[in-house]
Amino acid sequence: MAVSGSDFPGSLTNAALPPPRTRIFKIIVIGDSGVGKTCLTYRFCAGRFPDKTEATIGVDFRERLVEIDGEKIKIQLWDTAGQERFRKSMVQHYYRNVHAVVFVYDLTNAASFRSLPAWIEECKQHSLGTEVPRILVGNKCDLQDSVQVGTDVAQQFADSHSMPLFETSAKDPNSQGGGNHRDSDHVEAIFMTVAHKLKSQKPLVLSQPPESSVSLSMGKDVGGDASRSWGCGSC
Amino acid sequence: CTVWLYRLAVSSRCSVSLYRLSLLSGCSVSLDPVDIQALRRAAATRGGLLNNEMRRKVWPKLLNINVFDLPHRPGRNGREKHTDFQQVVLDVKRSMKRFPKGMPAAERDALQEQLIDIILEVLKRNSQLHYYQGYHDVAVTLLLVVGERMAMAMLEKLSNHHLRDFMDTTMDSTKHILNYLMPILEQVDAELHDFMTRAEVGTIFALSWLITWFGHVLSEFKHTLRLYDFFLASHPLMPIYLAATIVLHREQEVKQTECDMAMVHHLLAHIPEDLPFELLIGRAQGLFDCFPPPLLAKQAALQSRNSLSISSFQAFQLSTLHQRPDSVLQPGDDGELWRQGNRIVKVAVWGLSATLGAAVFAVAQTAMDWGPEAFLQLF
Numbered sequence: 001m002a003v004s005g006s007d008f009p010g011s012l013t014n015a016a017l018p019p020p021r022t023r024i025f026k027i028i029v030i031g032d033s034g035v036g037k038t039c040l041t042y043r044f045c046a047g048r049f050p051d052k053t054e055a056t057i058g059v060d061f062r063e064r065l066v067e068i069d070g071e072k073i074k075i076q077l078w079d080t081a082g083q084e085r086f087r088k089s090m091v092q093h094y095y096r097n098v099h100a101v102v103f104v105y106d107l108t109n110a111a112s113f114r115s116l117p118a119w120i121e122e123c124k125q126h127s128l129g130t131e132v133p134r135i136l137v138g139n140k141c142d143l144q145d146s147v148q149v150g151t152d153v154a155q156q157f158a159d160s161h162s163m164p165l166f167e168t169s170a171k172d173p174n175s176q177g178g179g180n181h182r183d184s185d186h187v188e189a190i191f192m193t194v195a196h197k198l199k200s201q202k203p204l205v206l207s208q209p210p211e212s213s214v215s216l217s218m219g220k221d222v223g224g225d226a227s228r229s230w231g232c233g234s235c
Numbered sequence: 236c237t238v239w240l241y242r243l244a245v246s247s248r249c250s251v252s253l254y255r256l257s258l259l260s261g262c263s264v265s266l267d268p269v270d271i272q273a274l275r276r277a278a279a280t281r282g283g284l285l286n287n288e289m290r291r292k293v294w295p296k297l298l299n300i301n302v303f304d305l306p307h308r309p310g311r312n313g314r315e316k317h318t319d320f321q322q323v324v325l326d327v328k329r330s331m332k333r334f335p336k337g338m339p340a341a342e343r344d345a346l347q348e349q350l351i352d353i354i355l356e357v358l359k360r361n362s363q364l365h366y367y368q369g370y371h372d373v374a375v376t377l378l379l380v381v382g383e384r385m386a387m388a389m390l391e392k393l394s395n396h397h398l399r400d401f402m403d404t405t406m407d408s409t410k411h412i413l414n415y416l417m418p419i420l421e422q423v424d425a426e427l428h429d430f431m432t433r434a435e436v437g438t439i440f441a442l443s444w445l446i447t448w449f450g451h452v453l454s455e456f457k458h459t460l461r462l463y464d465f466f467l468a469s470h471p472l473m474p475i476y477l478a479a480t481i482v483l484h485r486e487q488e489v490k491q492t493e494c495d496m497a498m499v500h501h502l503l504a505h506i507p508e509d510l511p512f513e514l515l516i517g518r519a520q521g522l523f524d525c526f527p528p529p530l531l532a533k534q535a536a537l538q539s540r541n542s543l544s545i546s547s548f549q550a551f552q553l554s555t556l557h558q559r560p561d562s563v564l565q566p567g568d569d570g571e572l573w574r575q576g577n578r579i580v581k582v583a584v585w586g587l588s589a590t591l592g593a594a595v596f597a598v599a600q601t602a603m604d605w606g607p608e609a610f611l612q613l614f
Contacts, residue, residue: 026497033368034325055326055368057443057451061501076497083322083368089406093437 022065024074025198026097027191028128030119031104032112033082036139039170040104041077043187049171056081059094066192068199075195087122095126100133100194107138107167110148113157120161133197134163137190142169166190269296269558275468279520281513283464290380290460297467298392299555303564305384306391309356317355319366326371327351333375335456350375353387357394364394364402369443372450373398376459396551397471399543401446411540413438413445415472418531419479419522427486436499441478444506448474452506465516471544472528477519481506484515 029037038053038060045062060079065072078094080087101123105112116136123129136158138149151167158165168186264274274293277284284290295302314320327350334343354374358364373393377386400408416438421428443451448466453459466473482489482503492498526534528545 024497033322034329052329052331054329054332054451055371057369057446058439059500060504061497063497063501081368085365085367085404085406089410090439090442093439 022072022074024076025099025195026076026078027100027102027194028078028080028095028098029102029104030080030087030122031082032106032109032115035082035104035106035109035112036170037079037082037104040102040137040139040168040187040190041079043170044075044191045077055083058086058090066195068192068195071199073195073199075191077191092126095123095128098126098128098132099198100135101128102135102137102190102194103163104137104139105149105154106140107149107154108140108143108146113138113149113154116157130162133194133201134161135190135194136161136163136165138165138167139170141167142171164193264292264296265560265562268556269560271296271555271558278464278468279516281517283461287380287460290464291385294377294381294389294463294467295385296558297555298389299551299558300385300388300392301558301564302385302561305388306356306360308384309352309387311352314352314355317359319358320355322368323351323354323366323371326368327354327375330371330375332454333372333450333456334379346375346378349383350378353378353383353390356387357391361391361394364399365404367401367406367446369447369451370394370398370402372447376448376450376456376463379456380460396547397466397544398446399547400471400545408540408542409442409446411542412472412475412544413441415475415528415531416441416478416482418534419476419526420482422526422531422534423479423483423522424486427483427489430490430494431482431499434494434499435496436503437496440500440504441475441482444478444481445474449477449506454508458510458512461512462516465519469520470523470528471542471548473519473523476523477515479522480515480518481510483518484510 029041031037033055038056039050041060041062042050042053045064056079058081062077062079064075064077066075067073078098080091080094103116103119105116107113120134123132123134128134136154138151138154141147151165154167155165166186166189168190170187274296278293278297284293317323327347330347330350331343334346350371354366354371358366374386374390377389380386381389394402400412403409417428417431420431448459449462450459453462462477465477485503485507488502489499492502
């Protein structure tokens with residue numbers, strides 16, 4: 001259950017020695033039940049695919065220390081329950097101080113794609129709008145035969161919300177290690193992209209722009225820029 | 236008061252277990268009326284109900300279920316029309332860990348289908364109840380011990396009492412129940428309470444403990460069963476008291492962690508495999524006796540909210556007082572059915588036992604610790 005490989009490397013040392021403090025990027029992962037949120041976060045933090053995943057009750061939390069441009073950064077992933085009743089009254093606590101949002105849908109399940117506007121709205125209610133880096137992940141692209149959400153439709157949706165789109169698979173057909181490098185690297189790439197984005201954008205997030213009109217247009221610019229420059233991988 | 240009760244729980248366990256063994260050897264179940272108080276004590280004190288044979292006898296009595304009047308096996312027609320069908324199937328199919336390792340896939344598949352059936356049937360019969368993720372963890376625990384029809388009867392009873400608050404349309408009542416956790420900690424260890432308050436950790440780390448009676452987080456099924464003995468015999472808030480004892484038990488670890496929401500949440504959410512459950516159960520009971528729910532609610536100025544689980548508990552307990560023993564309950568054809576069903580369950584459980592030899596050995600050994608006479612009385 002615990003993601004042992006990723007359990008807080010060096011957290012005690014950090015507590016003992018004050019500065020330089022490791023920066024923490026908090027990323028919340030949301031989407032319908034069964035789309036693979038736990039798989040994705042586990043894959044990124046533990047470096048391997050989980051044997052089996054179960055329903056997430058409430059929220060679960062995973063962490064990994066990465067190095068970006070010589071700076072050590074902690075990436076905290078908050079894996080949330082998909083069932084609506086949990087997010088309505090339970091999960092709000094965890095939306096606080098979030099730096100980025102990863103929306104996940106299952107591209108073999110059209111309903112999970114149709115729920116995305118509700119999830120986006122949910123984030124807005126917790127003040128996580130376009131000023132916060134957000135990305136869209138279509139999971140389970142290994143199941144090519146049962147795809148229900150085409151890349152073009154998803155791309156259109158992502159564009160309209162100024163988000164980059166990734167299509168990936170958190171499933172490893174060859175269980176451990178070796179195997180399918182392309183997909184494995186992709187999960188890695190998704191979260192690292194967000195981390196890079198946050199690192200470059202951090203001052204923006206910290207110092208909130210005063211005028212709302214400016215912040216809106218800037219949000220759009222940032223988003224538009226993001227979807228161009230982040231690229232849209234598909235596997 | 237707490238310390239005194241802790242000591243009492245620890246020092247008296249030998250005599251209590253001997254007493255319990257004599258109760259379990261049959262007399263409490265066959266008295267007329269059934270000695271429900273004795274059964275509750277047996278289920279809650281050290282060792283619990285010992286084995287699944289006992290559980291099949293005692294669990295129904297703890298919930299006032301007539302074993303000769305069980306609901307019929309649910310039909311599969313139209314089950315996919317239920318609004319929660321997709322969610323239930325999704326959760327049940329993913330719950331492979333709940334089934335014993337080594338169980339043949341076909342057997343597990345059949346049990347998973349039964350699990351979907353009983354959950355949907357209970358929901359269908361009780362439109363006031365709403366499915367939550369984790370409900371399937373409760374259902375599977377019952378199913379693996381008592382079989383399909385009895386599991387359905389027990390699940391229905393629990394859903395209308397102990398689990399009732401979790402099954403509202405929203406989780407607001409569940410949040411209210413979770414709010415009892417911090418006041419208990421405050422009473423026992425103010426320093427720990429302050430630390431957790433400063434970390435703003437909240438109480439969601441204990442959510443799955445509460446709503447699945449720890450079934451979702453424990454990997455050893457024997458521990459889950461032991462806790463179910465305790466909770467079936469206790470007040471609906473008892474899982475919160477046990478949650479508090481677990482946090483208190485890990486007090487040192489918690490205080491040494493960085494005072495940060497994520498860190499503390501992560502530490503607490505992952506339960507160590509080797510918790511001394513018997514000790515913790517004794518302590519939870521001690522805490523409950525020292526700080527009963529009304530006292531906590533008053534001291535902590537918990538917002539008053541109508542909890543259906545709590546408000547219906549007294550009536551529920553009263554209803555269990557006048558149960559007739561099975562021998563008087565006039566076993567008719569239905570009784571035969573239950574016994575047959577029971578036999579099938581037994582075969583299944585012995586099948587599991589073969590693969591889980593170590594668990595059986597552990598139970599036998601625990602019984603042996605109390606002396607061979609007691610052991611012989613049992614089997």
